[in-house]
Amino acid sequence: METRRDIFQAIADPTRRAILVLIAMQAMTPNALAEHFHTSRQAVSKHLKVLAECELVKPELSGREIYYQLEIGKMKEIDTWLEPFRKIWADRFNQLDDVLATLKKQQNEK
Amino acid sequence: METRRDIFQAIADPTRRAILVLIAMQAMTPNALAEHFHTSRQAVSKHLKVLAECELVKPELSGREIYYQLEIGKMKEIDTWLEPFRKIWADRFNQLDDVLATLKKQQNEK
DNA sequence: TAGTTGCGCAACCAGATAATTGCGCTTATA
DNA sequence: TATAAGCGCAATTATCTGGTTGCGCAACTA
Incomplete structure (x- = not known):
């Protein structure tokens, strides 16, 4: 209680x-x-x-x-907690982007 | 269990x-x-x-x-659920923006 | 005014949870 | 090889949780 x-x-x-x-x-x-x-x-x-x-x-x-x-305001607390994790998956996505860019470059150099 | x-x-x-x-x-x-x-x-x-x-x-x-x-991927499920709510508070923010813009306009017209 | 409707609150109950304790198995170390 | 360390699993227990039922109170309505 x-x-x-x-x-x-x-x-x-x-x-x-x-x-x-x-x-x-x-x-x-x-x-x-x-x-x-x-x-x-x-x-x-x-x-x-x-x-x-x-x-x-x-x-x-x-x-x-x-x-x-x-009361929409309080929902932000969840969003706030999620923020650092969101950052992590954004970073991973960027890393993947780099990988793809590298692969493409290699292909162009063929 | x-x-x-x-x-x-x-x-x-x-x-x-x-x-x-x-x-x-x-x-x-x-x-x-x-x-x-x-x-x-x-x-x-x-x-x-x-x-x-x-x-x-x-x-x-x-x-x-x-x-x-x-496993960062699964965290997105929370983010996904939150999405519509985030939209709501973004809209409210924009509405506030409109209000402020209107006030400013009125002030300039004085 | 009498009856109905919309609520919250309290009591109660079955099922879920988090934590502890006691194993037993596997891997490292002396 | 004997001992210690790192784990997961099972049994047990106290507590929490979500749901139901039965009130009682305030506010509409006939």
Whole structure:
């Protein structure tokens, strides 16, 4: 219960990832979201709670309904963590580029 | 036990993320990795097994030692999932850009 | 006002996780 | 050859997780 919430742990669950995708299009209520999955509204509510705790989602009250909307900013944290790795695969790609360039040069010199 | 391995679930664990970062720099053995954490070699081995199962890491045998190296390619799956969201925050940034441009224009027209 | 709808919260449960401990196997070293 | 080092695997355990059910409360509606 008093588990520290972590954004990576939040997106580990497939249902929560799907919720984020749906909400990205348009803010939705728990009931509306639940219709997209094979689970109860309460289960969706729990997922929303987790997402809200790590600020990936924000509730917006409207009468007795609650529209949850995406907080895109927090998603950047994942992107930030990924950054150094992205750098690595970009470098590898450049290395491959060099190899190809060398091969081409050799062929031209034939 | 025969749980389907998922890359998002794999990076949900902080220790596993740390392992990926360490290995990104240089291939390492389970023992060497364990020294960086407050856990046993066996625990690290289990994490490596999870990472290997979703092809984030690849074992390379060398005598009685096993060097685990990063398989950078799989990391792209995370990047791919993130792509549409990145698009969203880029759009918001552009919208902000538009707002700033409009404000500037209005100021110039004064 | 009475009944319905949309929610969140608490209790409970089965299955998954991470970590420890104890092996046994293989490879290096004295 | 005997001993030590590096591993992976299996069994065990405490904890976490996702799901369901049953409330109770606030807000619409007939």
